[in-house]
Amino acid sequence: MTSPPSSSHVAESFPDLVIPDRDFADATAVADWLGDHRNPLTDRANTSGALLLRGFPLATATDFHACVEALDLDRGHARFSYRDSLSNAVRIDRTDRVFTANEAPPEATIRLHHELAQTPVYPRHLLFFCERAAEMGGATALCRSDDLYDILAKRFTDFVRSVEQHGVVYRHVMPSEDDPTSSMGRSWRSTLSVESRDEATARLAALGYSSRWLDGDDVEVLTPPLPGTLALADGRTSFFNQIVATRSWRDCRNDPEQAARLGNGDPIPLDLRNVIAEQTDALAIDLDWQVGDLAMLDNHRVQHGRRPFQGKRSVLVAFGARA
Numbered sequence: 001m002t003s004p005p006s007s008s009h010v011a012e013s014f015p016d017l018v019i020p021d022r023d024f025a026d027a028t029a030v031a032d033w034l035g036d037h038r039n040p041l042t043d044r045a046n047t048s049g050a051l052l053l054r055g056f057p058l059a060t061a062t063d064f065h066a067c068v069e070a071l072d073l074d075r076g077h078a079r080f081s082y083r084d085s086l087s088n089a090v091r092i093d094r095t096d097r098v099f100t101a102n103e104a105p106p107e108a109t110i111r112l113h114h115e116l117a118q119t120p121v122y123p124r125h126l127l128f129f130c131e132r133a134a135e136m137g138g139a140t141a142l143c144r145s146d147d148l149y150d151i152l153a154k155r156f157t158d159f160v161r162s163v164e165q166h167g168v169v170y171r172h173v174m175p176s177e178d179d180p181t182s183s184m185g186r187s188w189r190s191t192l193s194v195e196s197r198d199e200a201t202a203r204l205a206a207l208g209y210s211s212r213w214l215d216g217d218d219v220e221v222l223t224p225p226l227p228g229t230l231a232l233a234d235g236r237t238s239f240f241n242q243i244v245a246t247r248s249w250r251d252c253r254n255d256p257e258q259a260a261r262l263g264n265g266d267p268i269p270l271d272l273r274n275v276i277a278e279q280t281d282a283l284a285i286d287l288d289w290q291v292g293d294l295a296m297l298d299n300h301r302v303q304h305g306r307r308p309f310q311g312k313r314s315v316l317v318a319f320g321a322r323a
């Protein structure tokens, strides 16, 4: 396999690119190769934050499923499925292992975020697969969150210290049925894998959330204070939260103003979130998808988001192990 020269975390190696230098007969052959090289490939993804495999003969959700299985990011842990997750996005399972990225409307921008950082349980890695590229737009934006932390810790020292000291509380109102017009429209029934209000209340309490039932069978939930930064294995720190993404937590039930606060109850003003978002966007690069692309992200180190698009676009996702 060939790849650009690697270095610590310069733009040329982010994402780190893997291109085949021999022919692969089919997706099974690719999966076999991935299985044989899963450790060095995972190491490269962890070092860069993102690994892009381009030019391999992969086309379908089934192909992607085989690759996910071969990479075995669960490494002995129980499989982490969309159903198991507290993701607030509406997604569609394509196999019992892979699902659509987000069914939010094409014109919606999905802000940069760490996957499920607004919940107590998040995946260590994410795998993406481009089944169909958009006619225009639709890139996945990527941002090194350790670089972001270094900048924010210098520029907003007191705020970053408060985030580290108190954590972040997220507020979110879930509908009783999926709302596909919203990027955060997953129902409480689906999110919590329950059928009744009593079951939902009990599950939320077990997770440490507080909850309040609203008119229309909606439920307002407040997370416990969740960590807003994460220590990485190489000694760096990641700005691991959903503070930027909460700016777009807007639908007929949700108001960005109320979507995030510090764990001590202090607000995180929208003005400040906007400035942090500008800094995050300034560090972001676009992964412009080509059909068949497979990407592995270190969810601890890297934030991702989705640019708006035109035409049809199909990017599939799988979660690695909970971590």
Ligand SMILES: [Fe+2]
Pocket: 113, 114, 115, 116, 304
């Ligand atoms: Fe995401």
